[in-house]
Amino acid sequence: MFLKKVSASLFFTICLLFISACKDNEPLSLKDADGRSYSTVKLGSHIWTAENLDVSHYRNGDPVPEVKDPDAWSKLTTGAWCWYGNSSENGKIYGKLYNWYAVSDPRGLAPEGWHVAADAEWSSLSETLGGDGVSGGRIKTCCLWKEKDGSAGKSGFDLPPGGARRDTDGAFVLQGEYSRLWSSTESNSEKAWGRAVGYFDQVMRRGEASKRLGFAVRCVKD
Numbered sequence: 448m449f450l451k452k453v454s455a456s457l458f459f460t461i462c463l464l465f466i467s468a469c470k471d472n473e474p475l476s477l478k479d480a481d482g483r484s485y486s487t488v489k490l491g492s493h494i495w496t497a498e499n500l501d502v503s504h505y506r507n508g509d510p511v512p513e514v515k516d517p518d519a520w521s522k523l524t525t526g527a528w529c530w531y532g533n534s535s536e537n538g539k540i541y542g543k544l545y546n547w548y549a550v551s552d553p554r555g556l557a558p559e560g561w562h563v564a565a566d567a568e569w570s571s572l573s574e575t576l577g578g579d580g581v582s583g584g585r586i587k588t589c590c591l592w593k594e595k596d597g598s599a600g601k602s603g604f605d606l607p608p609g610g611a612r613r614d615t616d617g618a619f620v621l622q623g624e625y626s627r628l629w630s631s632t633e634s635n636s637e638k639a640w641g642r643a644v645g646y647f648d649q650v651m652r653r654g655e656a657s658k659r660l661g662f663a664v665r666c667v668k669d
Contacts, residue, residue: 477558481501490572499541500543500664500666503528511527512525523659527548543664544611547660561666564628568630579653580650583652584597584648584649586605587606591608591623593624606626607626609622611662623646624645628644628662628664629664640653640655
């Protein structure tokens with residue numbers, strides 16, 4: 448009888464653990480200010496969006512201006528977005544490119560309960576995935592890149608090579624070859640910290656970038 452009670456108790460405990468584990472792996476309900484849903488992935492102690500941000504309104508409902516004109520883009524000191532090449536078809540795959548003024552706007556670019564990834568969170572992600580020398584390869588999506596990477600597609604982060612928009616002339620550059628990503632962390636009055644991943648190696652590069660550049664955005668759960 449005692450053994451039966453122990454077995455029943457152990458079975459009950461295992462069931463609770465299994466249910467708890469299943470709940471931990473359930474996809475989060477995440478929608479931006481436009482009502483668009485995003486997939487997510489837990490890496491280390493943080494939960495990240497597994498897609499580039501593609502929202503055109505701040506959290507309070509105010510629009511983030513779309514700026515197509517290259518000369519106007521290069522002179523901006525307020526928040527703006529664009530699709531690569533000003534093509535909505537690119538948006539379906541790569542999301543939007545934002546300048547850092549949109550990232551830092553107090554009205555909030557990220558969905559409710561989320562925030563644009565900070566510099567320290569990017570560093571933590573890189574460490575979780577093996578360090579800067581290999582983590583860039585491990586966050587790539589398994590396709591779309593100019594050259595295939597054997598480690599790509601395994602982390603669930605699924606980063607596409609969305610390119611960037613230059614600050615000097617508003618030109619679009621390096622789609623298929625690079626991904627450039629903002630952090631929410633300012634470096635100085637003209638620059639903020641970001642990350643770069645290229646097709647030719649597995650490195651995740653940290654660097655300062657002009658706030659007028661157009662980069663992709665990933666978010667982290669509060």
